[in-house]
Amino acid sequence: MNIVCEHLTYVYDKGSPFAVKALDDVSLTIAEGEFFGIIGHTGSGKSTFVQHLNGLIRLPSSKKKRYKPEKGEILPTLKVGEYDLTSRKTDFYSLRKKVGMVFQYPEYQLFAETVKDDVAFGLKNFSKGISKEETERAVGDALTACGLDPKEVAEMSPFDLSGGQKRRVAIAGVIVTRPEILVLDEPAAGLDPLGKREVMALLHRLHGSWCKTIVIVSHDMDEIAENCTRAAVFSEGKVVMCLPPRQLFKRTDELLSLGLDIPLVAKICLALQRRGIEIDCDFTADDFVAKVLALRRDRR
């Protein structure tokens, strides 16, 4: 399922004195199979955008019987695979099964008495009448995919787990419905450095094997550089850049002028540039090290 979005605009509290234009003519395509990153300041429109992807925020034309566009309004296109999100006829219920959404700090949403009940909750809601055995198997598979041993944790209270484990249980509760696209808002935020690394490794395991496409919102530029195929930069409701990390992080001046960070490798590359050394790498640590060592070999 590709995500195709053209001319998407969204205004919060439209018509009130508090009206805020959160998205301003956004056009963005995310292809099936990508590990896509979304970058931008708080308030840049990132979250508003991702909430459109499974219809948590719905376009006016998908809600009203006969939607009359305002004068001069460009009608947006928003398609997720076969689903046309501008249409009233769209089955949003089944769309939400296909597009899994993991919010920030998803562990705050854990509620059930046992891990297995918590993970099963979404599944039971989406698949009415699913048998007990099937549920059990699906929950076990989802927990295993998230790096947890069902035998060990299934009967535990989710509140007795560590922070990193809780987060993985919360992710299991979303992937249990086998979404094709998994969207995660700041999946690693607030964890300690090892917990962060575990969650990112988990997403890589899921990518391809479990979910075809992964979209992450992140403030951590190293995370984007190390993991993403492409990333879009949001600023004041607009997409100002959408590039693979290799090209994106060459535009350091633009990123810094937007008040955004750059990855550590980009910082070292800049410092090397000032010393007359150009390193052309994809801004991952491994590639940087390889390129530096190759450069030295060439010079000898």
Next chain:
Amino acid sequence: MHAIETKDVSFSYEGGGFRIAHLDLTVEEGEFLAVLGHNGSGKSTLARLLNGILVPDSGTIRVFGTPLDDQHLYEVRKQVGVVFQNPDNQTVASIVEDDVAFGAENVGLPREEIAKRVEFALGAVGMLGLRNAVVSRLSGGQKQRVAIAGVLALKPRVMILDESTAMLDPRGRREIVEVVKKLNREEKITVILITHFMEEALLADRAVVMNRGEIALTDTPAGIFARHEELLTYNLALPRIGVIAKKLTEGGLRVRDTLDPEQLAEDIARSVRR
């Protein structure tokens, strides 16, 4: 005088959860201390013990010489302010200045004194311009500054920040770090900063690493991040830049172990040119 002094402090949660074990920690007045440690190492428990939210099973805690016990609890709490992780859990009023005044009102200060302190606290965190703003409409960084101001209005001598920047974006994080640095420097407030971010820990005079409820390491922040093997033992990640330097060294390049990108670039440049 020691701002904080704990002697042989132990604590365990009901049901046997993790704990603090025989902890001896001294923090000097005016010091800026960073506390590191993986999740579950006891950092937050320590923060909660130091202003009496939790009571130790054994051992003593002294704050500026005053023992933290039933008799002195409220006195000590006025001196030790804590700012927690989630900005949304720390505001009580809907308007910024009312929220900042809340703590000061609770300790029964006269009206004029409260007004003065709110003014001072909002000024210190750079939020005077937003004193009449609605708290729920602020950014995360602004909300955390309001939380800090609320603590400041009580004129504490020690401020504990328990992962107060963990939920903020990089801009919000910078805002908080700036404010904390300024309070330490200008108001001479003793700061205990619990964090997972290396850049923040590097601002401290001294850092400790906690592991299983004990202080496992004490050093300068840069000194701690250079101790790679020990960091791994205590389930802490190596600094990214250290990993890169190590890989370059393994590849035969002569670079120093540093936390500064400039310095690493300097070494690479020299090594490549030779």
